[in-house]
Amino acid sequence: MEGVDYLRDERSKAQFDVETMKVAWAGSPEAFLVCDRMAKLVANDPVFEKFSKPMLGRKELFKNTLRKTAHAWKLVNDLHLTEEEAKWLRHYIDEPSYTDLQWEMFVPALEGQGTEEQKKKWVPLAKTMQIIGTYAQTELGHGSNVQGLETTATFDRQSDEFVIHSPTLTSSKWWPGGLAKVTTHAIVYARLIIDGHFYGVHGFIVQLRSLEDHSPLPGITLGDIGMKFGHGTYNTMDNGVARFDRVRIPRDQMLMRVSQVTKEGKYMKSNVPRQLGYATMVSVRQTIVSDASKALSRAVCIATRYSAIRRQFGSRDGGPETQVLDYKTQQSRLFPLVASAFAFRFASDWLKLLYTDVKQRLEVNDFSTLPEVHACTAGFKSLTTAATAEGIEECRKLCGGHGYLISSGLPELFAFYVPACTYEGENVVMLLQVARFLVKTVSDLGNKQPVGTAAYLGRASLLVQKNCVVQTAEDWLNPIAILEAFEARAARMAVGCCQRLAEFKSPEEGFAELSSDLAEASLAHCQVIVVSTFIRRLQQDIPGRGVKQALEVLCNVYALFLLHKHQGDFLATGYLTPKQASLANDQLRTLYSKVRPNAIALVDSFNHTDHYLSSVLGRYDGNVYPKLYEAALKDPLNDSDIADGIHQYVQPILKQKLHSSKL
Ligand SMILES: CCCCCCCCCCCCCCCCC/C=C/C(=O)SCCNC(=O)CCNC(=O)[C@H](O)C(C)(C)COP(=O)(O)OP(=O)(O)OC[C@H]1O[C@@H](n2cnc3c(N)ncnc32)[C@H](O)[C@@H]1OP(=O)(O)O
Numbered sequence: 001m002e003g004v005d006y007l008r009d010e011r012s013k014a015q016f017d018v019e020t021m022k023v024a025w026a027g028s029p030e031a032f033l034v035c036d037r038m039a040k041l042v043a044n045d046p047v048f049e050k051f052s053k054p055m056l057g058r059k060e061l062f063k064n065t066l067r068k069t070a071h072a073w074k075l076v077n078d079l080h081l082t083e084e085e086a087k088w089l090r091h092y093i094d095e096p097s098y099t100d101l102q103w104e105m106f107v108p109a110l111e112g113q114g115t116e117e118q119k120k121k122w123v124p125l126a127k128t129m130q131i132i133g134t135y136a137q138t139e140l141g142h143g144s145n146v147q148g149l150e151t152t153a154t155f156d157r158q159s160d161e162f163v164i165h166s167p168t169l170t171s172s173k174w175w176p177g178g179l180a181k182v183t184t185h186a187i188v189y190a191r192l193i194i195d196g197h198f199y200g201v202h203g204f205i206v207q208l209r210s211l212e213d214h215s216p217l218p219g220i221t222l223g224d225i226g227m228k229f230g231h232g233t234y235n236t237m238d239n240g241v242a243r244f245d246r247v248r249i250p251r252d253q254m255l256m257r258v259s260q261v262t263k264e265g266k267y268m269k270s271n272v273p274r275q276l277g278y279a280t281m282v283s284v285r286q287t288i289v290s291d292a293s294k295a296l297s298r299a300v301c302i303a304t305r306y307s308a309i310r311r312q313f314g315s316r317d318g319g320p321e322t323q324v325l326d327y328k329t330q331q332s333r334l335f336p337l338v339a340s341a342f343a344f345r346f347a348s349d350w351l352k353l354l355y356t357d358v359k360q361r362l363e364v365n366d367f368s369t370l371p372e373v374h375a376c377t378a379g380f381k382s383l384t385t386a387a388t389a390e391g392i393e394e395c396r397k398l399c400g401g402h403g404y405l406i407s408s409g410l411p412e413l414f415a416f417y418v419p420a421c422t423y424e425g426e427n428v429v430m431l432l433q434v435a436r437f438l439v440k441t442v443s444d445l446g447n448k449q450p451v452g453t454a455a456y457l458g459r460a461s462l463l464v465q466k467n468c469v470v471q472t473a474e475d476w477l478n479p480i481a482i483l484e485a486f487e488a489r490a491a492r493m494a495v496g497c498c499q500r501l502a503e504f505k506s507p508e509e510g511f512a513e514l515s516s517d518l519a520e521a522s523l524a525h526c527q528v529i530v531v532s533t534f535i536r537r538l539q540q541d542i543p544g545r546g547v548k549q550a551l552e553v554l555c556n557v558y559a560l561f562l563l564h565k566h567q568g569d570f571l572a573t574g575y576l577t578p579k580q581a582s583l584a585n586d587q588l589r590t591l592y593s594k595v596r597p598n599a600i601a602l603v604d605s606f607n608h609t610d611h612y613l614s615s616v617l618g619r620y621d622g623n624v625y626p627k628l629y630e631a632a633l634k635d636p637l638n639d640s641d642i643a644d645g646i647h648q649y650v651q652p653i654l655k656q657k658l659h660s661s662k663l
């Protein structure tokens with residue numbers, strides 16, 4: 001039956017105003033309107049249809065994405081969309097494409113690492129898509145270790161040029177999105193060599209293809225690195241390989257904000273730290289945190305709606321069976337993920353403010369907050385992408401067998417999402433960056449009072465002595481008790497690591513030996529910030545009937561779920577007693593009952609269209625079974641009763657005459 005809302009009863013149970021919650025999720029009424037308009041624009045445009053994607057071969061997938069991207073660019077121009085609107089448009093089109101690299105990395109690299117003159121020349125060309133660029137840093141032999149890159153850029157004083165060269169197989173650029181077939185330019189990261197001396201890794205603007213006929217320029221070999229995990233998701237993107245055979249570029253195509261090379265071949269360092277060469281990665285890591293909340297919200301929306309429709313067991317008299325959403329086990333796996341989606345959303349809003357602040361500071365050469373921002377973006381990137389990838393897979397399992405079908409939307413979402421744990425800084429490598437920051441902060445406590453996100457470490461001597469005062473499950477609803485527990489655990493882990501580091505011959509040896517513990521301490525530190533950001537968000541004015549109360553429940557679910565998951569840490573560091581940990585778990589169960597009536601309304605607040613979800617299980621109307629059946633019938637194998645190959649390969653087996661003794 002069309003038009004019936006199978007989730008109507010569930011929606012009527014909501015204890016808060018969904019429309020206001022939509023605004024809280026989006027961040028502001030203006031942000032909500034932009035997202036809503038772009039989501040509908042995409043959903044209502046047949047060019048952006050995605051149902052057929054899983055059936056397409058590699059070449060068709062790629063071409064299909066080129067077609068959609070061209071249509072999107074036309075819309076951007078015809079409708080005079082702002083950069084913000086265009087970004088949401090790309091988001092809702094929901095297909096990795098070369099434009100992700102153009103807008104998220106190529107343009108930011110030019111803007112962040114170019115001189116005023118370079119920006120004036122290159123940024124307008126990129127922003128009007130007269131050139132299309134990518135970020136070519138990773139090589140076959142090195143990704144994480146940027147200083148280990150092998151591509152060389154040798155200065156030739158005679159011609160006033162750099163010679164870009166790939167001296168070994170392992171120096172081949174490997175992975176950059178759009179590189180294989182589309183991009184005309186790249187920021188190529190290479191070791192600078194002047195008069196035989198190495199001056200570290202720098203970015204160079206290199207033209208790859210002719211702007212006339214798109215063929216690779218002389219000396220440049222380009223290709224695709226092959227099919228990737230999953231089918232229809234990241235294979236829409238032409239991640240590529242590039243090799244350079246002594247390719248010459250003018251001197252003024254080295255990005256020269258951080259350091260310059262003069263006509264005479266003199267290397268000049270400006271007064272900005274070399275880490276500014278890594279600024280593009282900081283910018284994208286911040287975007288990736290915001291994407292985590294979107295991807296997780298999408299998975300939990302599907303799993304929650306389906307869990308309200310799906311019924312198993314519980315009926316003894318022929319009445320309706322139990323909705324699987326009513327099982328405590330289902331709730332204990334699902335509701336913390338709903339809460340995490342909100343936690344990551346608010347954490348990313350806060351991170352955006354922090355990033356905007358550092359960007360403004362960098363423009364006036366104030367680098368004081370860069371280490372903290374680097375640690376936060378790296379740590380949050382690691383925490384949120386790992387939790388989101390695990391969360392999407394958990395949502396697939398929460399949907400039982402149907403979750404394994406492509407039509408559930410979950411396998412493709414997982415395949416698309418999981419590389420986020422690797423790209424833009426492998427997650428463990430990123431936690432070790434946070435660890436460097438923590439070790440420095442703790443080691444410096446005698447001389448310097450930490451500020452910002454590390455301020456709590458200034459109370460480390462108190463936090464390592466104090467014990468938790470919680471006596472009842474109710475006490476665990478107190479944000480002060482929650483926050484102190486997270487701070488005490490993180491401070492004890494960081495201080496413990498630093499004490500053990502002192503026992504080694506050298507800090508490097510100790511850091512290497514204790515790296516697993518340091519990574520865990522870093523995660524604990526990042527969790528302090530995410531939990532405290534959620535708590536602080538609730539201290540702001542949040543309008544709308546029941547909205548604040550519903551968010552308070554989620555905040556407590558998020559924190560107590562983490563406490564339960566990591567109770568080993570909380571107990572081992574001695575801040576909590578087993579009794580207090582058990583009381584936290586009792587409170588968590590009670591909180592799940594408070595989430596239950598709001599579950600569907602909470603996931604409705606994400607305002608996801610059916611097009612964006614592309615899931616028969618997560619449909620807004622809950623009309624799951626007929627649509628599952630319909631989707632199955634569309635599979636190419638159902639085109640005919642007798643499939644290709646049956647007569648050729650199956651019938652001969654069926655018709656063979658074998659004596660039973662031969663079996
Ligand atoms: C369904 C489809 C939907 C589509 C939707 C579309 C929506 C649109 C949105 C899309 C947005 C996302 C786009 C994503 C596209 C993904 C494409 C991927 C691109 C890439 O992966 S690019 C390559 C990224 N590579 C990396 O990240 C490499 C990681 N490695 C490093 O960062 C570094 O090498 C290092 C940090 C690990 C080590 O650095 P180094 O060798 O210099 O060594 P040290 O450890 O000694 O560091 C020295 C000091 O510098 C500090 N530091 C390091 N990094 C930074 C930094 N970035 N900023 C500031 N400071 C930094 C260290 O902490 C050290 O400091 P200390 O004081 O000495 O301790």
Ligand SMILES: Cc1cc2nc3c(=O)[nH]c(=O)nc-3n(C[C@H](O)[C@H](O)[C@H](O)COP(=O)(O)OP(=O)(O)OC[C@H]3O[C@@H](n4cnc5c(N)ncnc54)[C@H](O)[C@@H]3O)c2cc1C
Nearest residue numbers: 135136137138142143144175176177419422423424425428
């Ligand atoms: C889908 C996708 C898109 C990408 N797009 C781009 C792009 O557009 N441009 C680009 O330049 N790159 C791109 N990349 C490359 C990406 O940035 C790198 O793969 C990433 O930075 C990880 O580096 P790696 O592959 O060298 O991993 P490795 O560093 O080799 O990691 C392998 C293992 O070693 C461990 N490890 C490494 N170093 C340490 C250490 N110091 N201590 C402890 N453990 C360590 C890691 O934790 C991991 O378990 C992309 C990658 C993917 C998957």
